[in-house]
Amino acid sequence: MKIFSGEQIYEADRFTIEKQGITSDALMERAAMQIFNWLHLRMQGAPVKIHLFCGIGNNGGDGIALARHLQEHGYHIAVYVVNYSQARSKDFLINLERLKDRKIWPEFLDSDKHFPEIGREDIVVDAIFGIGLNRPPAPWVVNLMQHLHRSEAFILSVDVPSGLYTNKGIENPDAVVKANFVLSFQAPKLVFFLPETGVYSNQWEILDIGLDQEYLMQTENEYDLIGKNEVLPLYKPREKFAHKGSYGHSLIIGGSRGKIGAVHLAARGCLRVGSGLVTTYVPKCGLTPLQSNLPEAMVINDSDEYYISKIEFDITPKAIAIGVGLGKEKTTIRAFTNFLKANDLPLVVDADALNILSENKTLLKLLPKESVLTPHPKELERLIGTWKDDFEKLKKAKAFSKKYDCVLVIKGAHTITIYEGRGYINSTGNPGMATAGSGDVLTGIITGLIAQGYPSLNAAVFGVYLHGRAGDIAIEETGYQALIASAIADTVGKAYIDLFKMPEVTQQEEPQDETAK
Ligand SMILES: NC(=O)C1=CN([C@@H]2O[C@H](COP(=O)(O)OP(=O)(O)OC[C@H]3O[C@@H](n4cnc5c(N)ncnc54)[C@H](O)[C@@H]3O)[C@@H](O)[C@H]2O)[C@@H](O)CC1
Ligand SMILES: Nc1ncnc2c1ncn2[C@@H]1O[C@H](COP(=O)(O)OP(=O)(O)O)[C@@H](O)[C@H]1O
Numbered sequence: 396m397k398i399f400s401g402e403q404i405y406e407a408d409r410f411t412i413e414k415q416g417i418t419s420d421a422l423m424e425r426a427a428m429q430i431f432n433w434l435h436l437r438m439q440g441a442p443v444k445i446h447l448f449c450g451i452g453n454n455g456g457d458g459i460a461l462a463r464h465l466q467e468h469g470y471h472i473a474v475y476v477v478n479y480s481q482a483r484s485k486d487f488l489i490n491l492e493r494l495k496d497r498k499i500w501p502e503f504l505d506s507d508k509h510f511p512e513i514g515r516e517d518i519v520v521d522a523i524f525g526i527g528l529n530r531p532p533a534p535w536v537v538n539l540m541q542h543l544h545r546s547e548a549f550i551l552s553v554d555v556p557s558g559l560y561t562n563k564g565i566e567n568p569d570a571v572v573k574a575n576f577v578l579s580f581q582a583p584k585l586v587f588f589l590p591e592t593g594v595y596s597n598q599w600e601i602l603d604i605g606l607d608q609e610y611l612m613q614t615e616n617e618y619d620l621i622g623k624n625e626v627l628p629l630y631k632p633r634e635k636f637a638h639k640g641s642y643g644h645s646l647i648i649g650g651s652r653g654k655i656g657a658v659h660l661a662a663r664g665c666l667r668v669g670s671g672l673v674t675t676y677v678p679k680c681g682l683t684p685l686q687s688n689l690p691e692a693m694v695i696n697d698s699d700e701y702y703i704s705k706i707e708f709d710i711t712p713k714a715i716a717i718g719v720g721l722g723k724e725k726t727t728i729r730a731f732t733n734f735l736k737a738n739d740l741p742l743v744v745d746a747d748a749l750n751i752l753s754e755n756k757t758l759l760k761l762l763p764k765e766s767v768l769t770p771h772p773k774e775l776e777r778l779i780g781t782w783k784d785d786f787e788k789l790k791k792a793k794a795f796s797k798k799y800d801c802v803l804v805i806k807g808a809h810t811i812t813i814y815e816g817r818g819y820i821n822s823t824g825n826p827g828m829a830t831a832g833s834g835d836v837l838t839g840i841i842t843g844l845i846a847q848g849y850p851s852l853n854a855a856v857f858g859v860y861l862h863g864r865a866g867d868i869a870i871e872e873t874g875y876q877a878l879i880a881s882a883i884a885d886t887v888g889k890a891y892i893d894l895f896k897m898p899e900v901t902q903q904e905e906p907q908d909e910t911a912k
């Protein structure tokens with residue numbers, strides 16, 4: 396699914412109005428109607444008080460129009476205009492008049508003197524600021540936001556949580572509404588997926604307000620949200636007359652004393668994702684545990700007992716992973732450097748191999764084209780330096796990926812894969828995956844996909860999706876806390892099967908004939 400910038404949404408707005416020959420307030424009416432339908436379906440006329448806090452722009456206009464529909468359907472509402480500016484939008488004013496025509500008089504708030512009382516069981520509609528926020532809200536508006544939070548009422552934000560910018564980070568964490576739910580128009584917003592801003596949109600849903608499809612399809616976007624529909628076209632089916640040689644040989648180089656498990660987990664993910672053959676390259680101490688616990692994987696031993704000291708092998712793998720459990724012994728750094736100088740096979744670089752690269756940046760130039768790097772946030776910081784907010788992080792990550800022609804997989808709750816100036820935001824995964832070794836499994840999965848012939852960008856995007864989906868399916872049995880990395884690897888099969896499952900059709904309940912009893 397495409398993610399658009401704020402400017403692109405405004406442009407889509409203009410384009411739609413012109414092409415469909417409608418007025419801008421008709422578009423606002425659609426938006427308000429969609430929110431109303433969403434709420435009405437869930438509330439079914441429940442006698443819960445709904446407080447609507449409306450700004451003076453179009454986001455506020457949506458709120459004011461929603462208030463009218465709620466009132467028409469008998470809901471118990473209170474409407475407030477958060478009067479932070481005299482520059483009111485045209486459609487806000489149109490809807491304010493429509494409200495007054497129905498004898499609804501909003502309360503105008505312009506300082507922190509008379510904030511209304513809000514009960515815990517009430518609902519708050521936050522239509523204060525939308526995507527038009529362009530400067531910090533006034534202090535009394537920040538106080539109002541805090542007042543909303545203190546009420547502990549359920550907060551439903553219209554389009555975006557008020558106080559979030561669409562193109563930069565947060566200046567004051569108190570100046571953003573923490574929404575329980577966000578109903579966003581037409582397309583998800585980038586801020587929902589970034590760690591600093593995503594926490595303000597606990598859950599979200601997209602409402603289709605009928606913006607012009609031609610515009611949406613033709614407009615080049617920088618970020619995509621990756622779900623099942625996006626990965627299905629990447630999937631390569633298994634051929635009937637294939638043999639294990641058809642699906643590639645993966646080599647996983649890593650491990651050190653006490654960290655052989657990382658190699659095991661990567662190899663396990665690699666096998667489960669379908670790599671025809673998997674060989675591990677580990678120090679001598681890794682031989683017995685690997686051969687006993689993962690008989691499907693082969694082992695090549697380094698000459699050193701505890702650390703990788705020389706990387707030499709006489710196989711020709713299709714893809715190589717390096718770094719899991721590797722450590723940073725001097726001898727290992729030397730071996731890694733020499734390996735990079737000699738190697739031109741596709742690479743997936745993780746963990747300590749990334750740290751060695753960060754400490755010896757000249758080595759980055761030795762990476763083969765389209766290598767996949769899979770840093771978690773700390774490893775990323777060591778690679779690209781610090782950032783002032785997530786937007787700057789993405790900018791720096793794109794520049795880095797361009798400079799070294801590498802696919803950068805920024806791991807997190809919503810892992811973002813960066814390549815050629817574009818970002819692919821993953822939609823699967825859960826907090827249970829914040830567990831030791833789950834990144835090692837991902838490294839193995841991506842490597843196994845490259846070995847099977849997936850181009851490295853596709854392997855990264857698809858691998859991240861499958862890894863997260865495996866985690867989502869696995870927690871159905873383990874719950875968040877008990878999920879361990881090997882279970883993620885072992886559930887990759889179910890994640891594949893799930894790709895081809897149709898969405899369940901919800902059954903309509905048969906109307907009961909009360910007289911038949
Ligand atoms: N295509 C769409 O997505 C549609 C968008 N609509 C709504 O329109 C919203 C955008 O509306 P607007 O562009 O009017 O902007 P907002 O309603 O987000 O903001 C109101 C205005 O206040 C001013 N402002 C910004 N920051 C301020 C601050 N800190 N203090 C005081 N004033 C400030 C700006 O001039 C801004 O235009 C969307 O978020 C959405 O809710 C809908 O009405 C219909 C269609
Ligand atoms: N809250 C979360 N939601 C979804 N996925 C998560 C979450 N936390 C971590 N993950 C995923 O788990 C993996 C953790 O990787 P990493 O930090 O390298 O762990 P390790 O080094 O223990 O293997 C990443 O793929 C990341 O995206």
Ligand SMILES: [K+]
Nearest residue numbers: 524553555557
């Ligand atoms: K809002």
